[in-house]
Amino acid sequence: MTPANPFPLNRLRRQWREGRPTFGAIATIPSIQTVQIMARSGLDWIIIDLEHGPIDLGSAHAMITATSGTPCVPLARIAANEPWLAKAPMDIGALGINFPMICSRADAEKAVRSVRYPPRGERLWGPFHAPFRWGVSMPEYMASADDNMICMVTIEHVEAINRIDEIMAVPGIDVAVIGPGDLATSINKHGRVDDPEVMALMARAEAGILKSGVPIGGVARTPDQANQMIDRGYLALALGFDWSLFQRGIAASFEGIKR
Numbered sequence: 001m002t003p004a005n006p007f008p009l010n011r012l013r014r015q016w017r018e019g020r021p022t023f024g025a026i027a028t029i030p031s032i033q034t035v036q037i038m039a040r041s042g043l044d045w046i047i048i049d050l051e052h053g054p055i056d057l058g059s060a061h062a063m064i065t066a067t068s069g070t071p072c073v074p075l076a077r078i079a080a081n082e083p084w085l086a087k088a089p090m091d092i093g094a095l096g097i098n099f100p101m102i103c104s105r106a107d108a109e110k111a112v113r114s115v116r117y118p119p120r121g122e123r124l125w126g127p128f129h130a131p132f133r134w135g136v137s138m139p140e141y142m143a144s145a146d147d148n149m150i151c152m153v154t155i156e157h158v159e160a161i162n163r164i165d166e167i168m169a170v171p172g173i174d175v176a177v178i179g180p181g182d183l184a185t186s187i188n189k190h191g192r193v194d195d196p197e198v199m200a201l202m203a204r205a206e207a208g209i210l211k212s213g214v215p216i217g218g219v220a221r222t223p224d225q226a227n228q229m230i231d232r233g234y235l236a237l238a239l240g241f242d243w244s245l246f247q248r249g250i251a252a253s254f255e256g257i258k259r
Helices: 011-017 032-039 059-067 081-090 107-116 129-136 137-146 160-163 164-168 178-186 196-212 222-231 242-254
Strands: 022-027 043-051 073-077 096-099 150-155 175-178 216-219 235-243
Touching: 011 022, 022 032, 022 242, 032 043, 032 059, 032 242, 043 059, 043 235, 059 073, 073 150, 081 096, 081 107, 096 107, 107 150, 107 164, 129 137, 129 216, 150 164, 160 164, 160 178, 160 196, 164 196, 175 196, 175 235, 178 196, 196 216, 222 235, 235 242
Parallel strands: 022 043, 022 235, 043 073, 073 096, 096 150, 150 175, 175 216, 216 235
Antiparallel strands: none
């Protein structure tokens, strides 16, 4: 049986090459229904959060599958920069891994090698379920996996800012995102993402990533902020978490109602 699309097409790569911004959100709630709604609401990508939320691999598999039939690309955020944590999400259909706390060149090299098969990397064979998600045969998946898998690194520690040039010189990074929450925490300014010192560090990270030519991503909390970031060259904008988007939607529903 010949699939309609012989290879999984990662539309994000094409959009970034063309300089077009993409928009996504982070899914922390283990819910098929939530992801179905999000994937059909105009998002280009969804990151399934395996770092902080209560999502196990079984739920993650169902959530990845819930993006089928949409242009939304499922990615997964893992709890640490370890190949064994990246392996299963890729094998169940995620088309990219978000690696946290990349603080050195060695960290970045480890992440890059985790998402690609030998000789380009160290990913082990076993994508038993990924071909089903993408409607391809096992040989077709294997032939295209390296070129379609996204290595997303997160710059979210002061040490990463101090080494931003060496990190961004590593070949194979597909997108680098700035994480303001952990960056603030790393300098003992918990939750103070608008603190001048935190913002100065973010500006240094931004300059280093943009200089490297690697697509840059970050968090946009308002439309005005998103537009400003796009003007500065951002190509991957996270609009929020599932829970924060729900909160904002409920708050908007109350606007103008007499209570």
